[in-house]
Amino acid sequence: xxxxxxxxxxxxxxxxxxxxxxxxxxxxxxxxxxxxxxxxxxxxxxxxxxxxxxxxxxxxxxxxxxxxxxxxxxxxxxxxxxxxxxxxxxxxxxxxxxxxxxxxxxxxxxxxxxxxxxxxxxxxxxxxxxxxxxxxxxxxxxxxxxxxxxxxxxxxxxxxxxxxxxxxxxxxxxxxxxxxxxxxxxxxxxxxxxxxxxxxxxxxxxxxxxxxxxxxxxxxxxxxxxxxxxxxxxxxxxxxxxxxxxxxxxxxxxxxxxxxxxxxxxxxxxxxxxxxxxxxxxx
Numbered sequence: 001x002x003x004x005x006x007x008x009x010x011x012x013x014x015x016x017x018x019x020x021x022x023x024x025x026x027x028x029x030x031x032x033x034x035x036x037x038x039x040x041x042x043x044x045x046x047x048x049x050x051x052x053x054x055x056x057x058x059x060x061x062x063x064x065x066x067x068x069x070x071x072x073x074x075x076x077x078x079x080x081x082x083x084x085x086x087x088x089x090x091x092x093x094x095x096x097x098x099x100x101x102x103x104x105x106x107x108x109x110x111x112x113x114x115x116x117x118x119x120x121x122x123x124x125x126x127x128x129x130x131x132x133x134x135x136x137x138x139x140x141x142x143x144x145x146x147x148x149x150x151x152x153x154x155x156x157x158x159x160x161x162x163x164x165x166x167x168x169x170x171x172x173x174x175x176x177x178x179x180x181x182x183x184x185x186x187x188x189x190x191x192x193x194x195x196x197x198x199x200x201x202x203x204x205x206x207x208x209x210x211x212x213x214x215x216x217x218x219x220x221x222x223x224x225x226x227x228x229x230x231x232x233x234x235x236x237x238x239x240x241x242x243x244x245x246x247x248x249x250x251x252x253x254x255x256x257x258x259x260x261x262x263x264x265x266x267x268x269x270x271x272x273x274x275x276x277x278x279x280x281x282x283x
Contacts, residue, residue: 010069017064021272024064028057028268031077033230034157035060036260038081041152044141046223046261048091053264056081058271071166078159079167086145093141100142100189107193107202110210118212122219128205130217132196133224133256135204138216139189147182154179156257227258 015023035056040049060080067076088094119127140148149168153159154175161172161179168175191198211217 009073013064013067013069013073017067024061025272027064027073028061031060031074032057032260032264032268033257034074035077035081036264037156037257038078038152039085040258041137041140041156042085042145042148043088043091044093044138045091046227050261050264051090052085052088053260054267056084057264057268059084061271071163075163075167078153078163082149082153082167086149093138098138098141100185103139103142104189104193107200110207112207112210115209115213118209118219120219122222124205124208126222126225127208127212127217127219130222130225131204131208131211134217135211136190136194136197139186142189143182143186147178150175150179151182151186155183224258227261230257230259 012023012026016027032053036049036053039052039056040046043049043052056077060077063080067073071079140151143151146168150164153164153167154161159167161175164179165172165175170178187198191200193200193202195201195203208217212219
């Protein structure tokens, strides 16, 4: 970011920290989508991501005065979000952890042919796309929490290794090495089992009814199909630098970015209009 833009952003942060509501709304609008997408990939479901996004944005709002400009504002928000999500215990997969072994066994041995039609007159192709997005996102839950964060920062956001190292408390070299190993592990799993992104036999269309029966998708609540996608370049533009880590990025096109849901935006707006925010402004 050039010097003038840096100074303008710092001025905006300073205004927001002193209670300027318009400046605060501008800052929130600039980061809420990256916070939501990081939360969605880290936690696995839209509902959990929405709740975590609200928590993170509120934490950002109440800690604005601690931003000193030692890093970019986006990096600072990433650090808050990553630390919050690495320690987040309220999401579904914290209670029911997954593993690649479990996921692979389910693909190999799930009795998909024994399940009746549960599509409730929703087109099967639509349900298959919902399952594809849900399945590949949930697959990230097979990684331990730090590996998941490394993968998301490097693959979806393409964060520079120096910045990612600062966020995660490791050297750039250690980050690059771990990212390469994790991406290879993910790519190998997709290649072995997934017929959508690899050469495996698992096809989403064949598993739609099995997924409905297992409560993995709900024909009456298609979160991914209802979500508004945003251009991947928009997510890339939120960072100051990027680099190619390895040649695997084409294997992970399921990391699509989405706009943060209206429920999150309404909740934040309600907070900004509330008595609680007025009290915080006076502190």
